[in-house]
Amino acid sequence: xxxxxxxxxxxxxxxxxxxxxxxxxxxxxxxxxxxxxxxxxxxxxxxxxxxxxxxxxxxxxxxxxxxxxxxxxxxxxxxxxxxxxxxxxxxxxxxxxxxxxxxxxxxxxxxxxxxxxxxxxxxxxxxxxxxxxxxxxxxxxxxxxxxxxxxxxxxxxxxxxxxxxxxxxxxxxxxxxxxxxxxxxxxxxxxxxxxxxxxxxxxxxxxxxxxxxxxxxxxxxxxxxxxxxxxxxxxxxxxxxxxxxxxxxxxxxxxxxxxxxxxxxxxxxxxxxxxxxxxxxxxxxxxxxxxxxxxxxxxxxxxxxxxxxxxxxxxxxxxxxxxxxxxxxxxxxxxxxxxxxxxxxxxxxxxxxxxxxxxxxxxxxxxxxxxxxxxxxxxxxxxxxxxxxxxxxxxxxxxxxxxxxxxxxxxxxxxxxxxxxxxxxxxxxxxxxxxxxxxxxxxxxxxxxxxxxxxxxxxxxxxxxxxxxxxxxxxxxxxxxxxxxxxxxxxxxxxxxxxxxxxxxxxxxxxxxxxxxxxxxxxxxxxxxxxxxxxxxxxxxxxxxxxxxxxxxxxxxxxxxxxxxxxxxxxxxxxxxxxxxxxxxxxxxxxxxxxxxxxxxxxxxxxxxxxxxxxxxxxxxxxxxxxxxxxxxxxxxxxxxxxxxxxxxxxxxxxxxxxxxxxxxxxxxxxxxxxxxxxxxxxxxxxxxxxxxxxxxxxxxxxxxxxxxxxxxx
Amino acid sequence: xxxxxxxxxxxxxxxxxxxxxxxxxxxxxxxxxxxxxxxxxxxxxxxxxxxxxxxxxxxxxxxxxxxxxxxxxxxxxxxxxxxxxxxxxxxxxxxxxxxxxxxxxxxxxxxxxxxxxxxxxxxxxxxxxxxxxxxxxxxxxxxxxxxxxxxxxxxxx
Numbered sequence: 120x121x122x123x124x125x126x127x128x129x130x131x132x133x134x135x136x137x138x139x140x141x142x143x144x145x146x147x148x149x150x151x152x153x154x155x156x157x158x159x160x161x162x163x164x165x166x167x168x169x170x171x172x173x174x175x176x177x178x179x180x181x182x183x184x185x186x187x188x189x190x191x192x193x194x195x196x197x198x199x200x201x202x203x204x205x206x207x208x209x210x211x212x213x214x215x216x217x218x219x220x221x222x223x224x225x226x227x228x229x230x231x232x233x234x235x236x237x238x239x240x241x242x243x244x245x246x247x248x249x250x251x252x253x254x255x256x257x258x259x260x261x262x263x264x265x266x267x268x269x270x271x272x273x274x275x276x277x278x279x280x281x282x283x284x285x286x287x288x289x290x291x292x293x294x295x296x297x298x299x300x301x302x303x304x305x306x307x308x309x310x311x312x313x314x315x316x317x318x319x320x321x322x323x324x325x326x327x328x329x330x331x332x333x334x335x336x337x338x339x340x341x342x343x344x345x346x347x348x349x350x351x352x353x354x355x356x357x358x359x360x361x362x363x364x365x366x367x368x369x370x371x372x373x374x375x376x377x378x379x380x381x382x383x384x385x386x387x388x389x390x391x392x393x394x395x396x397x398x399x400x401x402x403x404x405x406x407x408x409x410x411x412x413x414x415x416x417x418x419x420x421x422x423x424x425x426x427x428x429x430x431x432x433x434x435x436x437x438x439x440x441x442x443x444x445x446x447x448x449x450x451x452x453x454x455x456x457x458x459x460x461x462x463x464x465x466x467x468x469x470x471x472x473x474x475x476x477x478x479x480x481x482x483x484x485x486x487x488x489x490x491x492x493x494x495x496x497x498x499x500x501x502x503x504x505x506x507x508x509x510x511x512x513x514x515x516x517x518x519x520x521x522x523x524x525x526x527x528x529x530x531x532x533x534x535x536x537x538x539x540x541x542x543x544x545x546x547x548x549x550x551x552x553x554x555x556x557x558x559x560x561x562x563x564x565x566x567x568x569x570x571x572x573x574x575x576x577x578x579x580x581x582x583x584x585x586x587x588x589x590x591x592x593x594x595x596x597x598x599x600x601x602x603x604x605x606x607x608x609x610x611x612x613x614x615x616x617x618x619x620x621x622x623x624x625x626x627x628x629x630x631x632x633x634x635x636x637x638x639x640x641x642x643x644x645x646x647x648x649x650x651x652x653x654x655x656x657x658x659x660x661x662x663x664x665x666x667x668x669x670x671x672x673x674x675x676x677x678x679x680x681x682x683x684x685x686x687x688x689x690x691x692x693x694x695x696x697x698x699x700x701x702x703x704x705x706x707x708x709x710x711x712x713x714x715x716x717x718x719x720x721x722x723x724x725x726x727x728x729x730x731x732x733x734x735x736x737x738x739x740x741x742x743x744x745x746x747x748x749x750x751x752x753x754x755x756x757x758x759x760x761x762x763x764x765x766x767x768x769x770x771x772x773x774x775x776x777x778x779x780x781x782x783x784x785x786x787x788x789x790x791x792x793x794x795x796x797x798x799x800x801x802x803x804x805x806x807x808x809x810x811x812x813x814x815x816x817x818x819x820x821x822x823x824x825x826x827x828x829x830x831x832x833x
Numbered sequence: 834x835x836x837x838x839x840x841x842x843x844x845x846x847x848x849x850x851x852x853x854x855x856x857x858x859x860x861x862x863x864x865x866x867x868x869x870x871x872x873x874x875x876x877x878x879x880x881x882x883x884x885x886x887x888x889x890x891x892x893x894x895x896x897x898x899x900x901x902x903x904x905x906x907x908x909x910x911x912x913x914x915x916x917x918x919x920x921x922x923x924x925x926x927x928x929x930x931x932x933x934x935x936x937x938x939x940x941x942x943x944x945x946x947x948x949x950x951x952x953x954x955x956x957x958x959x960x961x962x963x964x965x966x967x968x969x970x971x972x973x974x975x976x977x978x979x980x981x982x983x984x985x986x987x988x989x990x
Contacts, residue, residue: 141970249976305888309886325949333966334964335978335979339977342920360941361939380960381959381961382958382960382963384955385948385957386954387952391911392913393913
């Protein structure tokens with residue numbers, strides 16, 4: 120099935136929608152509670168650092184682990200591929216004439232499709248984790264790494280259990296269903312010749328594995344059968360118990376918001392086993408490469424090997440929340456799933472799913488191993504975009520229009536002059552919009568599009584003489600395409616405000632795109648041209664106090680992506696580095712310069728935090744705004760969750776974008792605010808467009824426009 | 834908040850019952866209750882049984898450590914019958930000497946190192962009953978192991 124068909128199928132699944140939405144809300148609260156009193160940043164830095172190693176180091180850990188278990192007669196097998204691992208495990212079962220093998224949950228076994236292999240060999244793996252068992256009976260694969268059956272309802276589970284057991288199952292009684300699992304799975308431990316577990320950590324100093332579970336099935340799987348097989352990726356190795364415990368501290372908190380799971384079990388090699396003829400357990404360790412080891416030497420992708428498999432990158436991902444893990448990922452799920460699919464299964468398997476990342480960066484800030492997941496996805500998008508090509512229309516637009524500032528200016532000016540047959544005034548807020556976009560596919564018709572401004576920001580800046588104002592205090596303003604062509608009034612409001620405070624504002628010689636649309640679409644060549652254009656059109660940074668932006672996405676690009684794209688050009692790199700240091704969102708600049716305001720009017724105001732303000736520029740104007748307007752401010756639930764815009768994402772994946780936007784609008788309506796303030800023109804385009812489409816009479820303003828209309832400098 | 838208060842807070846959070854007792858009070862309690870499996874070396878109590886597929890009713894074991902940070906008890910259960918009993922009992926009761934309560938997870942790192950350095954080792958951190966939330970995220974206890982847990986915290990030991 121094509122990716123868009125898969126997405127549409129999932130978007131129609133109301134059960135999935137409800138389950139994931141409820142989970143996303145509950146998870147945030149319990150995670151916050153679990154980490155209460157702890158410094159998340161320092162904990163995740165510790166995990167990140169202890170997992171920061173090259174191939175040499177990880178092989179040292181492996182050799183130490185191996186020595187510690189082999190000296191007691193355990194077997195260690197190094198599986199080069201998934202198939203090697205499957206064959207070894209099947210051979211152990213065959214050697215012991217074991218028809219059954221009880222398994223506790225192992226994502227690594229999902230990675231190598233172990234059950235499939237064993238069943239082909241006539242062997243019977245039995246999943247004992249409740250969620251995995253449900254899916255095994257239903258012949259499905261997990262849609263979440265920690266809660267594999269999150270997409271199922273109790274009624275669906277009851278049906279699966281009734282079919283399997285031949286008993287009547289009350290479709291509402293979850294407790295009774297859990298009892299069924301207890302009853303039916305209990306005998307499987309005792310009839311299985313082999314028990315298999317994964318490992319959350321593998322401690323080199325002793326050769327001990329650590330298992331983090333809630334159900335107690337891993338304890339039984341590793342205790343009752345006479346043979347124990349441990350399937351583990353090399354990346355789970357750590358030096359000693361202090362490191363292992365640092366991982367155990369964050370894993371359950373990030374996974375399910377639990378302080379710790381019911382069981383954390385530390386198992387070393389050959390424990391007593393009455394079912395084994397020798398009275399002692401036979402233990403096998405299967406260390407899986409399957410493409411991992413090469414990436415320990417990769418400057419960027421080695422980061423992905425720091426993952427502790429908590430699944431939290433899915434828990435907070437707005438796109439995952441819409442489509443679930445059967446689409447958003449492959450064998451692994453969530454942001455890390457997109458990445459590991461590319462690394463382990465190859466870029467062909469990942470090229471479509473990578474595009475589903477909206478780029479909000481929530482995962483990067485949520486990862487308990489400190490992996491900058493979104494940047495890795497962005498890098499991989501560029502790789503697959505270059506290799507497999509991108510949407511040809513987009514490519515043409517980037518190459519022939521956006522990457523050529525003069526042509527962009529003349530084409531869009533022409534557009535502004537000739538759009539009048541299409542434009543109309545929106546009744547709810549008197550804004551000029553495109554009434555009906557010709558030939559717009561139905562799924563894209565979920566928001567109103569703003570009309571192009573009749574005059575660009577730059578044109579009005581010069582025409583109205585704002586360039587004549589001079590002062591010793593000077594800032595530089597990069598308007599970006601949205602302010603330049605759609606929302607000049609946001610920029611002009613800022614210029615007026617600063618000039619009132621005695622600050623001179625200069626603008627680029629020529630408007631050029633920051634490159635983000637091309638980067639997000641996986642088009643590195645045109646992105647580079649756009650970035651070079653922008654750098655060359657920005658004045659020398661040394662003359663200015665700050666480089667101000669009203670679009671945090673542009674600001675984030677200047678701060679981060681510009682450095683990546685200028686590595687081969689020392690002059691531009693140097694300029695990019697200086698510019699990056701100066702990038703300042705307007706709210707922060709006003710706060711830092713202690714510019715004082717008094718409030719006009721008494722409207723209730725709420726605030727949406729743009730993704731790239733909080734997560735690329737490290738700033739949110741929320742407290743600035745709430746301090747300014749006091750009681751008029753009402754907080755917005757999930758203020759810092761993406762609005763679903765993501766630039767061209769909102770066209771490429773319109774239905775996901777629309778779904779994310781709907782949740783934002785629900786929260787806005789629940790806040791009962793009359794005004795929504797934000798400080799990103801992209802968020803304004805999306806949220807305002809959605810509100811107008813739904814005829815919700817909440818006015819959306821950029822922070823600068825809000826200040827112009829509702830505050831006064833004192 | 835001291836370690837004991839923190840331990841109890843975290844332990845209660847996962848639904849365990851916590852009782853702080855003197856040795857005498859605990860001895861009285863022992864007289865009243867019957868357990869299917871017992872291993873409490875501090876009171877020289879041992880009742881050995883091998884739990885099978887049908888499970889057992891109750892297991893009473895003395896633990897090696899308690900961890901305040903997470904409300905966890907630490908149990909070396911390399912001995913197979915102890916492992917089976919604590920995995921398969923309907924109700925798990927543990928005896929935790931107050932002197933064995935430590936503040937953080939990392940305080941038991943050396944213990945884990947020592948107990949799993951040799952041929953075989955099996956140390957369990959136990960924090961509450963066996964639980965699952967795999968159906969609609971509804972928390973349900975007793976999916977594979979104990980359905981209830983009680984911690985006797987002995988303040989004389």
